[in-house]
Every structure is written in structure tokens, then in C-alpha cells.
Amino acid sequence: MRLRARGPAGAAALTRLVCLTAVLAAVGLLPWLSGRDPALTVLRARSAEQEPTAEALDAVRRDLGLDAGPLSLLGDWLSGLLRGDLGISWVSGTDVLPSVLSGLQVSLGLMSAALGVAVLLACALVAPVLVRGRGSAGAFGAMLAAVPEFLLATVALLVCGVWLGVLPTSGWQGPEYLVLPAVALGVPAGGLLGRLVADALPAVLDERWVELWREAGVSRARVAAAALRRALPPLVPQFGMVAVGLTGGAVAVETVFAVPGIGRTALGAAKSQDLPLLQGCVLALLVLGLAAGAPAALVRRRLLGPALRDAGLTLPAPRPVRAHPAVPVALGAVLLVTIGWGLLRDPYTVDATARLLPPSWARPLGTDGLGRDVLARLGHGAATTVGTAVAVSLAGLLLALALGFLPRVAAGAADIANALPPVIVGILVAAATGPGTGGAALAVALVSWPPLSAHAAALVQEVRASAFLTAQRAIGATPWWILTRHVLPSVAGPVARHAVLRLPGVALALASLGFLGLGAQPPAPEWGLLLEESRAYVERAPWAALTPAVALALLAGLAVASAAYTQGRTVQHARRTSRRARLLRRPAPADSTAARPGSPSRSSRKEVSLDGNAT
Structure with missing residues (x-):
């Protein structure tokens, strides 16, 4: 039994390790996988006037180690990664690590502010459900969650920056520059968070213990807090996925508002074929995405407590958000x-x-x-x-x-x-x-x-x-x-x-x-x-x-x-x-065995009704 229990988890862990290794290998082999000649990119970055002759390109390839083959290229990148060396930028000629850390610091600040916006919006969507036990917050949250970050950022730039002129639309020079990017990045995430919690709460509030607490005179605030604690643990893994979505949405938002974050840096490196810088930026974004689930697991364990951590707690089925055809x-x-x-x-x-x-x-x-x-x-x-x-x-x-x-x-x-x-x-x-x-x-x-x-x-x-x-x-x-x-x-x-x-x-x-x-x-x-x-x-x-x-x-x-x-x-x-x-x-009545002549029995009538041919 113990081997069988470990079988599915072991297979999933092995597949997870293989896929993660494949992703890291793809990042490390970007210079070799690139469809364009990296030597030509580097030559043009070093000297725009120099002719791209075969001798000049071969010299650049030897200098970058591109002529050593894919395995040697991957090994050099991994060994440098273990030493904390991400290489030298092909365009600027500077170390990649400081640029990655600088962009990562900006992106973490933006994502933290966006997460604050998301939490505030989610609280605003959930509050009516806690007060009335019902509400349309799920439908409204679903609408907000479906709006792409790049679309919301463009509209915010157009309305607040161009038409109203109340907030700056580009750069990263003060707190006021953080408002529009944080709102554009946080509103879809807040809509998703609010929808998840608002859809789960009505089913929790209909449980028997809530009625007993209310009849016992427990305050409304305490009942609401207990209902949230009951509803949140099964949803916390979804919150980790929201954090993953922030890493992807940050690329578009940083591009729209010219924020010098890790996402915009990665996009610029991809367009300019600065592959060492791109490798460092993508690696940082991967770490952010993969690490998003760890805090969610810790929060879930904290909410459940030691008695329920292994109980497989699930929520009652939430009421669906319905729409007229x-x-x-x-x-x-x-x-x-x-x-x-x-x-x-x-x-x-x-x-x-x-x-x-x-x-x-x-x-x-x-x-x-x-x-x-x-x-x-x-x-x-x-x-x-x-x-x-x-x-x-x-x-x-x-x-x-x-x-x-x-x-x-x-x-x-x-x-x-x-x-x-x-x-x-x-x-x-x-x-x-x-x-x-x-x-x-x-x-x-x-x-x-x-x-x-x-x-x-x-x-x-x-x-x-x-x-x-x-x-x-x-x-x-x-x-x-x-x-x-x-x-x-x-x-x-x-x-x-x-x-x-x-x-x-x-x-x-x-x-x-x-x-x-x-x-x-x-x-x-x-x-x-x-x-x-x-x-x-x-x-x-x-x-x-x-x-x-x-x-x-x-x-x-x-x-x-x-x-x-x-x-x-x-x-x-x-x-x-x-x-x-x-x-x-349902058990049949006592007289069901003696059906009237010429009429179907009750059991046969039920079968016909189930098939949809009669009622």
C-alpha cells in the first residue's frame, strides 16, 4: 500500500523534474537555438561600421564560445550560474547580474503594489457577500479578471494620462509613477481573487454551523471571520496562480508605462538579441513564477492548523455565476x-x-x-x-x-x-x-x-x-x-x-x-x-x-x-x-407489485421518464 501511495506522487515529481530541466536547458541553449546569428548581433553592437566578413564573424564566435557546440555552451552557462555569473551583455558589454537585480527590484515593487490593489479590490467584492450572504460580486469579479493587463494599461494611459492628465504615464521616478501600473496590473488579479472567494462564501454561509453560531448569539464579525477561514484554505493554491499571472502581466504593463522592470528588460533583450541578458531575465521570471506556490502552501497550512493539514478539506460546491443566453x-x-x-x-x-x-x-x-x-x-x-x-x-x-x-x-x-x-x-x-x-x-x-x-x-x-x-x-x-x-x-x-x-x-x-x-x-x-x-x-x-x-x-x-x-x-x-x-x-410502495392490467408499472414509468420519452 505504501508503494502504491507513493507511485502517483513519484511519477508526478519525476515529470516535474524532467520538464523543469528541459526549461532550464532551453534557456541555457538560447544562443545555440536562436534562428539568427548571434555573432552578427554582437558585431553590430560592438562596431556598426565594421563589415560582417566571415573572418570577423568567426572571431566573434570564438570570443563568445559559440563554436564549441551546444553541450559545451550549456555546461559553461550552468557553471557560471552556480558561481553567480550570468555572463556579459552582448550589446552593452556590462555584467548581466546587476541589470537583472535592478530590474527585479523594480518589478517586485510594482508587483507588491499591484498585490495590494488586488487585495483591496477583492475585499470590496467580498464584503457585500459577507454582509448579505448573497451578491453579484462573482459576476463582476469574473468580468474584471477577464480583462487583459495590456488592455487595461492602455485604457488607463489614454484616460488618466492623456485625456485627464492627472497622473504620469511613463517612467519610474516617484510614488505617483506607481499608481497607474499598479492599478492596471492589480485589477484583473483582484477580480479573480474576489470572484473565487465570493463564489465560495455563500455555500459556506449555508452550512449548519453558521446557523448554530447565529442562534447562539455570536457576533456577525466573528461569524464572517470564521466563514473566511473556512473558505480560504481550498482556494489558497489558486492565489499562487494569481501571483504567477502577475509575473506575466508585469511584462505588458512595464512596456506600456516604460517601467524599467525585469519584464521590460527581458522583452528589450529579446528584440535586440542580447541573449545573455535575456537568459538572466527569463531565469529571474521563472524563479518568481515557481516560487509563487511556496507562500501559498505555507498560508494554507497556517489556516488549516495541525489538526486539518492532512484532512483533504474541500468546500461545498459554489453557486455558479449564471448569465442569460x-x-x-x-x-x-x-x-x-x-x-x-x-x-x-x-x-x-x-x-x-x-x-x-x-x-x-x-x-x-x-x-x-x-x-x-x-x-x-x-x-x-x-x-x-x-x-x-x-x-x-x-x-x-x-x-x-x-x-x-x-x-x-x-x-x-x-x-x-x-x-x-x-x-x-x-x-x-x-x-x-x-x-x-x-x-x-x-x-x-x-x-x-x-x-x-x-x-x-x-x-x-x-x-x-x-x-x-x-x-x-x-x-x-x-x-x-x-x-x-x-x-x-x-x-x-x-x-x-x-x-x-x-x-x-x-x-x-x-x-x-x-x-x-x-x-x-x-x-x-x-x-x-x-x-x-x-x-x-x-x-x-x-x-x-x-x-x-x-x-x-x-x-x-x-x-x-x-x-x-x-x-x-x-x-x-x-x-x-x-x-x-x-x-x-426511492423504495416502491407496497402495492407496486400489483400493477393494473394494461398499464405500465411504476418502475417502468420511471425508466421511461428517465429516458426522456415520456413524463
């Missing part, structure tokens, strides 16, 4: 009409005489800095963004179905994938293959499969434990027959619907990489790229920035509304199924 239909209709209208127009025609024109009947959404029709670029950009998101979701679905039958292998790999935000993986992929749509799709696909895999594994376990499969084995059905005719069809449908619900989130992740210059490249009309291009003239033509921003906000709202509606339908179906199952298990 008209909400996702309306959002989808607005997007489809706008996209379809834009697909009928030309997105690439440049007209220098029509630069930055405001919206008109001829151009309903105005023009951009090159005189191109914004509506046309929005419509054609949707085809690129959504089409790539469909391909990524399909790849994630196939991978999840395969790993659903290997839960021990998937568990360890999922831990590493969850600790890597898409932006960090996108930086690594862009450094190796160059920025582009394919690289962005690969980056998102590498980290978007764990939720689908966990769903598939749970369904596989449930189907394999069902009684009808035991009957199939008893009558001699082969494992292949059971797999292809029963298990796989039962798993593929729900996981496919889950993948469809995650499609808007995947599209937003791709748009964030395009916004950072790691995805589609100009002149491609990709939504994130449209938002990034419009930042250069946001003061003169705010409509050019607001158009892709509103489209991305509608996409985020569609994701939340679709998930809420589907979740509500799923819970209703589960309740109806449970109610019917209880009716079938």
Missing part, C-alpha cells in the same frame, strides 16, 4: 457584424492623404497612421486572431485527450506549465525562432493545455469506474472496443466544449503577444498589433486605439458570459439528473 448571443452578434463588415473592405491600402481621419460614413471607424481603414483591419485581424486561436485550441484538445489517460505524467508537467505565463514562453520562443504568428501560437499552446488535461483525466476516471464498463468487460469486450466506443466518446464531447469556452481566452493571449511584438508582424492586421501601433498617435487619434480595445473587451465579455451560461446549464442538468436518480432509488 441573450448576453453571449448579443456580444457575439456585435462582434460578428463588425468583423463581417470589415472583411468586405481592404485592410492594406495605404493613403497618405487620409492619415488619422476621424470616423465618417466612408470610414466608420476612421483611419490609422498610414491612412488604412481601421474597420477593415479590425475585420481581417479577427480572422487571423480567431483562426490561430482555433488551431491552438484544437492542438490543446488533442494533447489533453492524450494526457487524460496518463494523469501521473500530466500532473507534473502541468505544474511547470502553470508556472509559466504565455508571455514568458513567448519571449523564449521569439528568441529562438523569431517573432511571428507561428511562434506565438506555439507559446500559447505549450501552456494552455493543463485545464483541459485535468478535465479529461477526471472524466476518464469517472467513466472507467462506471458499472456499464464492468458489464462490457464481463461479456468479453476488448480494451480497444471499450476505449473507442465508450471511454473516448464520453470524454471527447465535454472536453471539446470546454476547449470552445476557452477559445476567447486563447485569442486574448495571442493578442497580448502581438501587442508586445512577439506575435504577428506588420503589416498583418492582428488585434494586439493594432493596439500597439495606435499607441504612437493615441493623443491625435484615440479612436484608432479604442477600436481594438473595445473589440478585445467584447471578446473578454463573451468569454465570461459564455462560461457563465454554460456553467449554469451544466449545474441545472446535474441537479435534474441527481433528482431523477433519487427518485429511482
Whole structure:
């Protein structure tokens, strides 16, 4: 029994170690994996006038040790890492470690302030639920959590910095420069925290002990504190994932507000091919992401206490956030009409005489800095963004179905994938293959499969434990027959619907990489790229920035509304199924054995009703 208990944990730990080793090896081999010649980058940084002759490039390669092969290159990097030496910047010629530590200090300050904003917002969302026992905080928190950091940062810059002029929009020179970046980074995290707690609290407040405490005269504040302590331990691991999300969101926020943090430094190093600096920055971001779970585990142990640490405490099922079907239909209709209208127009025609024109009947959404029709670029950009998101979701679905039958292998790999935000993986992929749509799709696909895999594994376990499969084995059905005719069809449908619900989130992740210059490249009309291009003239033509921003906000709202509606339908179906199952298990009355001639028995009527052919 002891060996069996250690088996799954041991397999997950081994997979986790293998995946972590692979990630470290990829970081260490960046100079060798890079699709561009690092020697040419270094030569141009050292002397822009020197001709890139073969002799000059060979000299640079020997100087950097690039001609020694990948294993020697990886060994030198790891040995330097153990000594605390991250190498020399290829562009500036200075030590990498001071630059990494300086950027890390700035990012930690920004993330701490953002975490404070997130906690305050979460408290504001949870307070009405604690007071009334009910509330719509879960729905509002879900909306805030779905807004990408780069979109919120752009809107905050436009409104507070450009239109109102109340706060600085770039730099890092005082406390006032921290406000907008911290709000942009902390609001989505606070929405997620508030949603998790607000969705869990109503079920806790309906438990029997709460009623007994209230009848005994316990104060409202003490009951609320006890309910929070009851609700928080199962949610604390999710809080660690919020911290991981902060490391990825910091890259976009630092880029928008020109904050000299570790994320912006990593992005600049990737674009300039300064691979030693990029290695140090990515390593620091990886450490931040992987270390985010440790404080969460300590807090959970502290909340549970010694008596409940190994009890496997779980929460009652939370009430789902429901949405009327008209909400996702309306959002989808607005997007489809706008996209379809834009697909009928030309997105690439440049007209220098029509630069930055405001919206008109001829151009309903105005023009951009090159005189191109914004509506046309929005419509054609949707085809690129959504089409790539469909391909990524399909790849994630196939991978999840395969790993659903290997839960021990998937568990360890999922831990590493969850600790890597898409932006960090996108930086690594862009450094190796160059920025582009394919690289962005690969980056998102590498980290978007764990939720689908966990769903598939749970369904596989449930189907394999069902009684009808035991009957199939008893009558001699082969494992292949059971797999292809029963298990796989039962798993593929729900996981496919889950993948469809995650499609808007995947599209937003791709748009964030395009916004950072790691995805589609100009002149491609990709939504994130449209938002990034419009930042250069946001003061003169705010409509050019607001158009892709509103489209991305509608996409985020569609994701939340679709998930809420589907979740509500799923819970209703589960309740109806449970109610019917209880009716079938109810003992039959004494006269049920003597059914009237010509009429079905009560048991047969129940079976017909369960099949849905009669009531």
C-alpha cells in the first residue's frame, strides 16, 4: 500500500523534474537555438561600421564560445550560474547580474503594489457577500479578471494620462509613477481573487454551523471571520496562480508605462538579441513564477492548523455565476457584424492623404497612421486572431485527450506549465525562432493545455469506474472496443466544449503577444498589433486605439458570459439528473407489485421518464 501511495506522487515529481530541466536547458541553449546569428548581433553592437566578413564573424564566435557546440555552451552557462555569473551583455558589454537585480527590484515593487490593489479590490467584492450572504460580486469579479493587463494599461494611459492628465504615464521616478501600473496590473488579479472567494462564501454561509453560531448569539464579525477561514484554505493554491499571472502581466504593463522592470528588460533583450541578458531575465521570471506556490502552501497550512493539514478539506460546491443566453448571443452578434463588415473592405491600402481621419460614413471607424481603414483591419485581424486561436485550441484538445489517460505524467508537467505565463514562453520562443504568428501560437499552446488535461483525466476516471464498463468487460469486450466506443466518446464531447469556452481566452493571449511584438508582424492586421501601433498617435487619434480595445473587451465579455451560461446549464442538468436518480432509488410502495392490467408499472414509468420519452 505504501508503494502504491507513493507511485502517483513519484511519477508526478519525476515529470516535474524532467520538464523543469528541459526549461532550464532551453534557456541555457538560447544562443545555440536562436534562428539568427548571434555573432552578427554582437558585431553590430560592438562596431556598426565594421563589415560582417566571415573572418570577423568567426572571431566573434570564438570570443563568445559559440563554436564549441551546444553541450559545451550549456555546461559553461550552468557553471557560471552556480558561481553567480550570468555572463556579459552582448550589446552593452556590462555584467548581466546587476541589470537583472535592478530590474527585479523594480518589478517586485510594482508587483507588491499591484498585490495590494488586488487585495483591496477583492475585499470590496467580498464584503457585500459577507454582509448579505448573497451578491453579484462573482459576476463582476469574473468580468474584471477577464480583462487583459495590456488592455487595461492602455485604457488607463489614454484616460488618466492623456485625456485627464492627472497622473504620469511613463517612467519610474516617484510614488505617483506607481499608481497607474499598479492599478492596471492589480485589477484583473483582484477580480479573480474576489470572484473565487465570493463564489465560495455563500455555500459556506449555508452550512449548519453558521446557523448554530447565529442562534447562539455570536457576533456577525466573528461569524464572517470564521466563514473566511473556512473558505480560504481550498482556494489558497489558486492565489499562487494569481501571483504567477502577475509575473506575466508585469511584462505588458512595464512596456506600456516604460517601467524599467525585469519584464521590460527581458522583452528589450529579446528584440535586440542580447541573449545573455535575456537568459538572466527569463531565469529571474521563472524563479518568481515557481516560487509563487511556496507562500501559498505555507498560508494554507497556517489556516488549516495541525489538526486539518492532512484532512483533504474541500468546500461545498459554489453557486455558479449564471448569465442569460441573450448576453453571449448579443456580444457575439456585435462582434460578428463588425468583423463581417470589415472583411468586405481592404485592410492594406495605404493613403497618405487620409492619415488619422476621424470616423465618417466612408470610414466608420476612421483611419490609422498610414491612412488604412481601421474597420477593415479590425475585420481581417479577427480572422487571423480567431483562426490561430482555433488551431491552438484544437492542438490543446488533442494533447489533453492524450494526457487524460496518463494523469501521473500530466500532473507534473502541468505544474511547470502553470508556472509559466504565455508571455514568458513567448519571449523564449521569439528568441529562438523569431517573432511571428507561428511562434506565438506555439507559446500559447505549450501552456494552455493543463485545464483541459485535468478535465479529461477526471472524466476518464469517472467513466472507467462506471458499472456499464464492468458489464462490457464481463461479456468479453476488448480494451480497444471499450476505449473507442465508450471511454473516448464520453470524454471527447465535454472536453471539446470546454476547449470552445476557452477559445476567447486563447485569442486574448495571442493578442497580448502581438501587442508586445512577439506575435504577428506588420503589416498583418492582428488585434494586439493594432493596439500597439495606435499607441504612437493615441493623443491625435484615440479612436484608432479604442477600436481594438473595445473589440478585445467584447471578446473578454463573451468569454465570461459564455462560461457563465454554460456553467449554469451544466449545474441545472446535474441537479435534474441527481433528482431523477433519487427518485429511482426511492423504495416502491407496497402495492407496486400489483400493477393494473394494461398499464405500465411504476418502475417502468420511471425508466421511461428517465429516458426522456415520456413524463
